[in-house]
Amino acid sequence: MEVKLPTFDSVFSIDCVIFGFEAGELKILLIERNEEPFKDWLALPGYIVSQDESIDDAAERILYELTGLRDLHMQQFHTFGEVKRHPQGRVITVAYYALIRINGQKELKPVTQYAKSAFWHPVNDLPKLAFDHSEIFNTGFNKIRRRLNYQPIAFELLPEKFTLTQLQSLYEAVLNKKLDKRNFRKKMLSYGFLKELDEKQKGVSYRAAKLYKFDRRKYAKIFQNELNLVQ
Amino acid sequence: MEVKLPTFDSVFSIDCVIFGFEAGELKILLIERNEEPFKDWLALPGYIVSQDESIDDAAERILYELTGLRDLHMQQFHTFGEVKRHPQGRVITVAYYALIRINGQKELKPVTQYAKSAFWHPVNDLPKLAFDHSEIFNTGFNKIRRRLNYQPIAFELLPEKFTLTQLQSLYEAVLNKKLDKRNFRKKMLSYGFLKELDEKQKGVSYRAAKLYKFDRRKYAKIFQNELNLVQ
DNA sequence: AATATAAGGTGTCGAAATTACACCACTAAA
DNA sequence: TTTAGTGGTGTAATTTCGACACCTTATATT
Secondary structure (H helix, E strand, O other): OOOOOOOEEEEEEEEEEEEEEEOOEEEEEEEEEOOOOOOOOEEOOEEEOOOOOOHHHHHHHHHHHHHOOOOOOOEEEEEEOOOOOOOOEEEEEEEEEEEEEOOOOOOOOOOOOOEEEEEEEEOOOOOOOOOOHHHHHHHHHHHHHHHHOOOOHHHHHOOOOEOHHHHHHHHHHHHOOOOOHHHHHHHHHHHOOEEEEEEEOOOOOOOOOEEEEEOHHHHHHHHHHHHHHHO | OOOOOOOEEEEEEEEEEEEEEEOOEEEEEEEEEOOOOOOOOEEOOEEEOOOOOOHHHHHHHHHHHHHOOOOOOOEEEEEEOOOOOOOOEEEEEEEEEEEOOOOOOOOOOOOOOOEEEEEEEEOOOOOOOOOOHHHHHHHHHHHHHHHHOOOOHHHHOOOOOEOHHHHHHHHHHHHOOOOOHHHHHHHHHHHOOEEEEEEEOOOOOOOOOEEEEEOHHHHHHHHHHHHHHHO
16 A cells, blocks of 8 residues: 655755774664655665754754764765655755764664664665665765865774774775875874873783874864965 | 745755956955845845756756856855844755856846846955855855865866966965965976967067966876875 | 784885975066 | 066975884783
8 A cells, every 4th residue: 555645845854974983894874764765774864954953953963863872073064955866855955974983882772763773884885775875875985085184083983092003994994995004103193193191902812002092182283283284 | 114025934045156266366256136135235146946956956047047157067065054044034055166267258147136236256355245145155265275275176267278377376366375486387287287388478568478278188187096096 | 831823013215295495588668 | 778577497405105024012822
């Protein structure tokens, strides 16, 4: 039996591409839809913007409702406005992305009925997604690749304390290529925004590595100058 | 007497930030509005997207209707979605930019009633604009500044044949700083996408400079490779 | 205790790119 | 013919980038 769905004249929506890093692998956050159209399909967390909230606020709310995650720093990266992208009517969607550390403790749990579940999925080997979400994902992934070259976005994806090897394997996962260990370390340390800690890795069955922290204040200073250089 | 204006529930619009270069000065395209709200104010060319057109198509159509210009390659750069940005209701606007050569012959002439006139205005010393258009302009200007560092967008702004000094003064106008003449020439020529012509400038009261052309095919080849390097 | 395993950590050299910097050449107008 | 104004050019010092290999340290295994 076919169900007649309501149609939209003109609706704004938000879709979120949320990257995480776990076990040396880059992942994104997907939901299993619990609503027509595309019921039971996998999709990016996304929903409709309300009348009385800015799109930035909507992005935060929607991600929370569908996945239980909040207080990420999301940034919009592209707006998708093809006429036929949603079967029920005209929906223009603003796509946001964020990078976060996957934290085993934090449970992913939708707080609305619109999603059955939310989970992390490796970016390699993604299944077909609902709507044009595969395209949205690709656009977002290309953007963060390019951004990684001039902004230290990688630190959002790592635990607070991390080793240089972890940092390198994250870069390698995002850029999808091997990097030279000595050159990578030299370069990262030369930026001056890594703070070496008096601590070492624990619980590994080999020589433990030094832990580092990302020093936001130093980064802010350096970045200030770089903006001047660019101009 | 106060006129009661219609209100919108939910509307998409497009605003265009179009850069041109003339007489050593960077300019943008403004219109004089002929409609409430902000009647008689200066604004970016912008209007509402129809139901049955993609946002990219809408951008082309709207720019044409308000200024008479068409066939530019516009790109979206940001979407503005604050709740109160339009006094009549909820309007989310996708901002596009383009860079074009200002061509004295081409008349700027609105083909709708919504604009009284369209004209070029220097980017320094912009007046206050309608809605949040000043903010939209600033965001767009910062984007092209950054883009100038890794894409040869400057060539869109110059006449087909240009001198190296003209090219340099354009870079200086966009980046807002002086550049070294010898280093600038060395670098530009080293890219290999400038074609030296057998012609010289005419009608100047000093030594005439050689003219150059931008070689798109060579650029495409080079850029192909650069993409690989980045990744 | 000895050994194997696995990652941590380090330096140098050559090539390439970037910066700083100053003077003569040419053309037209006065 | 002189002057004003821009066109056009090279070199040396510095910095950055990329390639490349081996010893050290910690744990687990025998």
